[in-house]
Amino acid sequence: MDCKRVKKLLPDFLELNLTEDLQQKVKTHIDSCEYCTKIYWNLKQSLDLLKPTAGIAEQAFYYERLKQKMENRLESKNSLLSVIFSKKLVQPVIYLSSIILAVYIGILIGSNNPSFTQYSEIEADENINPIETFAEYSYLNDYEIETIENLITESDDDN
Amino acid sequence: MNEKILLEKIASKDEQAFQFFVEKYHQMVLNICNNILNNFDDAMDISQEVFIKIYESIESFRGESKITTWLYRISVNKSLNHLRSKKRQKWFSGMDIIFNSDNDKNIPEDVSPKPGENIEIEENKKALHLALNKLPKKQNIALTLNNFEGLTYKEIAEIMEISVTEVGVLINRGKKKLKTLLIDYFKNN
Numbered sequence: 001m002d003c004k005r006v007k008k009l010l011p012d013f014l015e016l017n018l019t020e021d022l023q024q025k026v027k028t029h030i031d032s033c034e035y036c037t038k039i040y041w042n043l044k045q046s047l048d049l050l051k052p053t054a055g056i057a058e059q060a061f062y063y064e065r066l067k068q069k070m071e072n073r074l075e076s077k078n079s080l081l082s083v084i085f086s087k088k089l090v091q092p093v094i095y096l097s098s099i100i101l102a103v104y105i106g107i108l109i110g111s112n113n114p115s116f117t118q119y120s121e122i123e124a125d126e127n128i129n130p131i132e133t134f135a136e137y138s139y140l141n142d143y144e145i146e147t148i149e150n151l152i153t154e155s156d157d158d159n
Numbered sequence: 160m161n162e163k164i165l166l167e168k169i170a171s172k173d174e175q176a177f178q179f180f181v182e183k184y185h186q187m188v189l190n191i192c193n194n195i196l197n198n199f200d201d202a203m204d205i206s207q208e209v210f211i212k213i214y215e216s217i218e219s220f221r222g223e224s225k226i227t228t229w230l231y232r233i234s235v236n237k238s239l240n241h242l243r244s245k246k247r248q249k250w251f252s253g254m255d256i257i258f259n260s261d262n263d264k265n266i267p268e269d270v271s272p273k274p275g276e277n278i279e280i281e282e283n284k285k286a287l288h289l290a291l292n293k294l295p296k297k298q299n300i301a302l303t304l305n306n307f308e309g310l311t312y313k314e315i316a317e318i319m320e321i322s323v324t325e326v327g328v329l330i331n332r333g334k335k336k337l338k339t340l341l342i343d344y345f346k347n348n
Contacts, residue, residue, distance in 0.1 A: 007346065011338035042345045043338065046283040046290075050302070052309035055190040056199070062189075063181045066207050070214070 001029045006036050010043060162226055170217045181210055187227070188234050194307040195238040195300070197288045205237050212237070224317055231310075231318045235300055286348075290340035298333030301326055 006029050012018050013026045030036050168176035188209050193202035212233055213220075220229055291299050300319060304310045305326075310318070312326045319326065 007342055010342055011335065014338070039342060039345045042283060042286070043341050045280070046287045046341050047338070049280075049284055049287050050306040052307060056186065056193055056202070058186050059189065059203075062185045063178050066181060066185075066210055069207050070211055073211070 001025050003029075003033060003036055006030065006033070007039070010040065014044065014047070163222070166217060166220060166222075166226070169214065177214060180213075184227075184230055185210070188230055191231060191234045191304075191308060192238050194303050195235065196241065197292075201241060202238075205241050206234070208237050209233050228314065228317045231304070231308075231314075232320075235304075235318065239296060239300075286341055286344045290337050290344060293340055294333055294336055297321075298329050298336065301329040302333040302337065305330055 006013075006026055009018060009022065009026050013023060016023065018026065030040050165176055165180060169180055185206065189202055189206045192205045192209070193199060196202050196205065209230070213230075220226075291302065294302070297319070301315055304315045304318065305312070312323045312330075315326045316323045321329075
């Protein structure tokens, strides 16, 4: 029997849940293997600790400390400022506001908001013809832009 | 003093009655918190929270169960909430640097055995509590109440508000898993 199998059978070995034969085989292995003996004893001792303990003794001045805590809490409850600036409130507010700010900036950039283009070289002027502006920035001259009427006339001529 | 009268007096904010109540039950509450949290300072803090909660909401106690059952229930819930908030604190620990406060709380707890204590027993205790904390919460609570507090399945069922059969299943599964976790721990250490 190898260590791996013994490790698997160890919980049932402790509870005497194995067959007589298996129980004996595991015992023989544990007796001869230092590594498994150590695991067995540590496991046994740990499980032995699973029992009602003496626990913590009665605490002197417990009520006095509790009363002090209750009074302190009452005082801090009355002080609105301390509640507002308490870390519990400030921390999530800072987190939330930075997330909202980041999302807002993202939306502004994404939507190409006029407020972002107001300082660009293309001025928001209603009199400017968008086609001319397009031509100017696409390095086209006026002759390269044909009106729809010309296009229609040309196609009629072709027919 | 009769418990019913004691609770009525606490409800009417009688300080003497509350003091009597705290002195009678604080050891029990402190122990259950300590068994779940495995940290005396935290247990002290949470046990006080339990009594504050009782003082503030004594009217909600309907008297259908024993006062100890109610105390156990509040202690278990408060301790579990504390463990949850501790986990959350790890998420926000980065923010502490900005606030530059409570930095010493991030220093890992010294779990090394104290001089004069049996090193092996302390090591096994540590392994046991680590394994218990790795169990699903319900299994951990059922095992803790059954083994450390010595409560019966019926009492645990009342505290956890589940059936006695469920308690049995939780304890059996918990014990089985606990052994596997302990073997893994000792194998790796």
